[in-house]
Amino acid sequence: MKLALTIAGSDSGGGAGIQADIKTFSAHGVFGMSVITSVTAQNTRGVIGIEDISPEMVSLQMQAVFEDLYPDAVKIGMVSSGGIIGAIADGLKKYGPRKVVLDPVMISKGGSYLLKPEAMNALKDKLIPLSLVVTPNLMEAEALTGMVIKTPEDMREAARKIIGLGAKSVVVKGGHLTGDALDVFYDGHKFYEITSERVNTRNTHGTGCTFSSAIAANLALGYDLIESVKRAKDYITGAIKNSLDIGHGVGPTNHFW
Numbered sequence: 001m002k003l004a005l006t007i008a009g010s011d012s013g014g015g016a017g018i019q020a021d022i023k024t025f026s027a028h029g030v031f032g033m034s035v036i037t038s039v040t041a042q043n044t045r046g047v048i049g050i051e052d053i054s055p056e057m058v059s060l061q062m063q064a065v066f067e068d069l070y071p072d073a074v075k076i077g078m079v080s081s082g083g084i085i086g087a088i089a090d091g092l093k094k095y096g097p098r099k100v101v102l103d104p105v106m107i108s109k110g111g112s113y114l115l116k117p118e119a120m121n122a123l124k125d126k127l128i129p130l131s132l133v134v135t136p137n138l139m140e141a142e143a144l145t146g147m148v149i150k151t152p153e154d155m156r157e158a159a160r161k162i163i164g165l166g167a168k169s170v171v172v173k174g175g176h177l178t179g180d181a182l183d184v185f186y187d188g189h190k191f192y193e194i195t196s197e198r199v200n201t202r203n204t205h206g207t208g209c210t211f212s213s214a215i216a217a218n219l220a221l222g223y224d225l226i227e228s229v230k231r232a233k234d235y236i237t238g239a240i241k242n243s244l245d246i247g248h249g250v251g252p253t254n255h256f257w
């Protein structure tokens, strides 16, 4: 059995965060584990409360997982604060996992801060250099680079800049541009463009979480990086196509169809 770990926030509504990650791992036949960074009170309508877990407890969860079960791949999502980021970075340095997928989660679709603005530099300085692949959406890529991104060429330029921050590779997700859903993957040497048809649905809650945990699941299964990204793109496209019209707001991606 392959093992994957998510280090992320809890979404009580089950659509994003830890819950989406573990469903994604299960759908790939990978055993899922979690280090919870923050608890959000949330549903399809939005986030109504956030309470962070202490950095000490984040460290202890990492210790518990790495000293016994040791994951084949790690996905990092909502990290919330500078203190939590420091604890995660220390744990990654101590235990040394190589397959680390970083989804630089910043703001929820409803506008709640999932990363405190003052923690942005800690994310850049401490977590990006420890990651095998970083998966920003356009807004996150803009925040990381200071650019305004409007075209695929802008996406490639942002990818170069994010590699300049110390990431080994990056996927800039263009789902928020118009036309086909184009993602740009760059490993510092070569660009790959990965496209899929655009799916028209409002139910896209948890797409970023699902995509990054699908990359981690495929890495855990032993696929190489570009193959893992392509397979994750196919998976997220299916998960959006089959997304669920539940609740009263933005429904979640579907992991089993």
Ligand code: PLP
Pocket (backbone or CB within 6 Å): 008, 009, 010, 011, 016, 017, 018, 040, 042, 077, 078, 105, 107, 108, 109, 110, 114, 204, 205, 206, 207, 208, 209
């Ligand atoms: N809540 C948590 C705990 C998350 O980790 C994320 C992840 O990106 C979100 C919410 C964002 O969800 P949405 O896809 O609705 O922006």
